[in-house]
Amino acid sequence: MIERELTFRIMRYNPDEPEKKPHLQEFHLTEEPGMSLFVVLNKLREEQDPTLRFDFVCRASICGSCGMLVNGRPTLACKTLTKDLPDVTTLLPLPVFKLLGDLSVDTGVWFRDMSFRTESWVHTDETFDPDAPEKRMDNAVALEIYEAERCIECGCCIGGCATANIKPDFIGAAGVNRVARFMVDPRDKRTEREYFEVVGNEDGVFGCIGLMACDDNCPVGVPLRDQLAYVRRKMASAGWRYQKV
Amino acid sequence: MSRYDSFVTDVLVIGAGLAGERAAVEAATQGLNVILLSLVPPRRSHSSAAQGGMQAALGNSAMGKGDSPDVHFADTVKGSDWGCDQDVARLFVETAPIAVREMAHWGVPWTRVTKDEHVYDGKVIHEDPANAGLITARNFGGTAKWRTCYTSDGAGHTLLYTLDSMVLRLGITVHDRVEALSLIHDSERCYGAVARCLRTGELRVYTAKTTVIATGGYGRLYGASTNAIINEGSGLSLALDTGVVPLGNMEAVQFHPTGLVPSWILITEGARGDGGYLLDKNLHRFMPDYEPAKKELASRDVVSRRIMQHIRAGYGVESPYGDHVWLDIRHLGAEHINTNLREIATICKNFRGIDPVKDLIPVRPTQHYGMGGVRTNIDGQAYGLKNLFALGEAACWDLHGFNRLGGNSLAETVVAGKIIGEQIAKFTAEASLDVKSSLVEEHLQRQMDRVTRLRESRDGTEYVYDLRREMEQILSHHVGIFRSEDSLQDAVNQLSDLHERAQRLGLRGGGHGGDPELDAALRLPGMIRVAYCIAKGALARKESRGSHFREDFPHRDDANWLNRTLAYWPEGADEPELRYEPVKITESPPGDRGYGEATRGPDSAKP
Amino acid sequence: MKLQKALSYSPRADFIVEVIQMVSGLLLVLFLWTHMLFVASILIGSNAFNSLSLFMEKNYLLPAAIVFLVLVGGAHIGAVIRRIPSRWAEQKIVWKHAKLIHHADTWSWLFQSVTGAAILALAIIHIAVVTYGGIDVIYSSGRIKHGFLVFYAVLLLLAEYHASVGLYRIFVKWGWVKRHKLHWVLGVISVLTVGIGATVLWIFFTMGVHA
Ligand SMILES: Cc1cc2nc3c(=O)[nH]c(=O)nc-3n(C[C@H](O)[C@H](O)[C@H](O)COP(=O)(O)OP(=O)(O)OC[C@H]3O[C@@H](n4cnc5c(N)ncnc54)[C@H](O)[C@@H]3O)c2cc1C
Ligand code: HEM
Ligand code: HEM
């Protein structure tokens, strides 16, 4: 195999030095077999520029820390192998989220806020009885909940969505998917009307204009189109029957 | 002194993984103010990476029939090689079923018993239709019954997301991207922590009636580890650096049999639990030769050792990343692999470019879990310092002794969180917070000095990433699966040298704000000290027990070593000091594990 | 909730606007296609076209169509205007974004707003011309011969593009069919409509030449 010389154009920006405008800095290194962007970025930091900022935690596409734009496409850096990249690759941080420096963005704060706004927890009045056996649940329902719960909060569906780019309050596909997760859960006692008041609006599901960048880019393959449509239909039916009390 | 942010609370929990969050939920439910600190947003904590599941003796599935806390207890104690505290194990097994159900109540979509029949290892399994809809379980290593509750391939993920939803619901304060640097204490009692904001680099002070360490594992000391890269053992050095809190059993390091070569990403035990085989270079299934009864599902220490033994005997598959063996799950079929083991399929595709439906998976034992940690009593109170608790992987509660069973660690986090959380609440309700501001200033100043020194010594001779790599190599080469006197002595000497060199670190970048090099440089000396404890403990323990295997002392020695190592790092010392305490044996006297003991060779594999 | 929101809180408003947008869009597509069929009567012959036009005149269908368009078109514009980035800064962001992420559906939405705006201008001119100029094979072919060929070709492409992307979006958002199959079906429909439209224009054009 001929060794490739790879070029990475990486966005540099340090919020502590706002006088230095965001710019692309070029780095070069030799490709190795099985190399991922996790390996590349760590090598660059350890060998070329110790101030380079980026985020990895699990390096196994499980935790959702490393979302970034790889040649424009929102994806997880840790699961991007250099063998699938051209000779020159541009790395940019995900848009929408607060930029902490270089490729590092604050997805955590965004998702926490979204979780609060969608009240992402099981709403129930029932209290836990430690002596009783668990409530039964059909396994098909459990799987359906898990399908939505698989979201790893990487933010790729948010950074890639033009709507989210201009509307700061839009909860995006991840937010709608989060609502779907609780809607299918029989343990959550919220009524359709209660959900409607949370997501039946422009900041929720009716803010989505069907760009489908979310569906095309979700790195764990959450079926976002289906989830958006599911919630939209539910909310339409709730909206239809909605009466002032 | 420059200005700094300071926070006051009832309970300060350092670490927002499963253990930290579960304890925080318990304390907050009892009306206490809680602040959770985490290096990363809580849901990114390493707990989310656990795919396999958690053990609890529910006995709902056909293969779990007849299970009970007693059986779970026996498995756990046996698994620990009689190194655990049996009163802790008893409390744990009794609480685990309740903890699982409570998590179900809060929202975990546990996989349930279905009426369909399924095939396992050639046998057709019929589930009891009366149990349909109850929480089911899968098979894991070292257990007599199928006991590991799971959600498809995302047990840790769903547990953590659900617990975090409770944290949201209770409105518990979470400060993410904050790293605790040192505990504020007067050698008697703990008053909180000095921390650093990783966004801005500013130092902060947190004062609390009760401080809790729940910082998870330290796998990254080994470099090649299944752990997340934030698992650097910083919580352990927090405790060690007080000089008065000991770390327990640090030499007990678990190697998982199946790390994917060469990224060392974990291929979950579920793969073998669901019926996967291990094959050598001749595609021969070798585990039955060594372990006729438990085969691939003997406890982890045993399977790891057998694999390495087989590789040493010349049966490994050669590769640029060292010899390995194959994991074969092809016979489970596309449907099973793509639903129940989907994460494995994805990992194989993404990180190795292979499809486990058709291809063999290259695997090798890889550092995975630390049984050791901040030594606590059964209530989770740390030894040596009042008002300090610890739990989860960071603690040595001592449920796991010298080897943890798969599925017992997730269970430990939520069970300990529930039990110890209650103790924390009880304790804190009666505690007061009267801390001298001079003490706070002194501890803060010490950390400020470290930062300034690093920033100013840009001409320092040592580079953090070089030293770090050396530390990783020392542990990997000398304190791995097979250990022996000379090699360990080497490790100790080198670590001692490394620790001294770490005092001369210099930054190559500016170290301003949330600079990653400064983060690493602040962390490294503590990491080396923890590594030192591991190596020194291993050198001292002249027997083999659980995952600690000495080639020069291949047998367990209950007469001399039925005890727990406690490693202290007295203030100003340049090496740890080892002491020992007995393990608590209440019900089950030391016996034969029934696997892994004999140094049996590969009968049929011999030519 | 903030005070300003609480005061004007009307939980169903966004939903209703969304419905108006969809229904008006669908009606406009229906209108466009019916209208295309009417005009395509020229394919059968001049008589067919002329009698159809006479029929429409007699039954006041022309003013009815205009009223319909003003109402439905107005509703549609009213509804979609909230989606079109109005501030310059937002416009810059969306265009930069589309360039950055190389994503087909994102581009198609941008073109949808652009084509929508263009259609608005062109359709007003067109309607003015046909109502004042009258509808008849002679007038029509004359117009097309003398300068309106390109105008109609552009309007045809814009309208068809906008309608088919609009339909795609509705189906995708409500999740009634598979995305990639939908792409295909709508592609075929668009090619057909544009094909018929182009033939019609060509016939008018050649007629104009011979007249
Ligand atoms: C790949 C993998 C798979 C696993 N699968 C299983 C399984 O199937 N079953 C099972 O039982 N066990 C499994 N385990 C083990 C289990 O996941 C862990 O032991 C357990 O999740 C640890 O939880 P924890 O809450 O103690 O720590 P973690 O989840 O690691 O959380 C630690 C927290 O502490 C924070 N932190 C650390 N240091 C600091 C600091 N200095 N300041 C502030 N915050 C800090 C971190 O940000 C994080 O929030 C697996 C482990 C691995 C590596
Ligand atoms: C006159 C000027 C017009 C403008 C400015 C305009 C603009 C737009 C815009 C921006 C959208 C996207 C809205 C969204 O995605 O939510 C849209 C949607 C749509 N438009 Fe138009 N349009 C116009 C005329 C028309 C005409 C003439 C037709 C019919 C041929 C039409 C059919 C549609 C359809 C079907 C949709 C999809 C609606 C939805 O997504 O719910 N539009 N229009
Ligand atoms: C009251 C409303 C309308 C009337 C009476 C009308 C009538 C006509 C007539 C008579 C023609 C033939 C050419 C001519 O005579 O100049 C025509 C062509 C055309 N009209 Fe309209 N029109 C109306 C509205 C619209 C609208 C709203 C659109 C677009 C959104 C539109 C798009 C077209 C196109 C594209 C052609 C070219 C036909 C082809 O290529 O087949 N018209 N229209």
Ligand code: SF4
């Ligand atoms: S839905 Fe997919 S893309 Fe969006 S945040 Fe979750 S995992 Fe990432």
Ligand code: F3S
């Ligand atoms: S990209 Fe955005 S507009 Fe809707 S379909 Fe996805 S959320």
Ligand code: FES
């Ligand atoms: S580092 Fe966890 S998803 Fe990439």
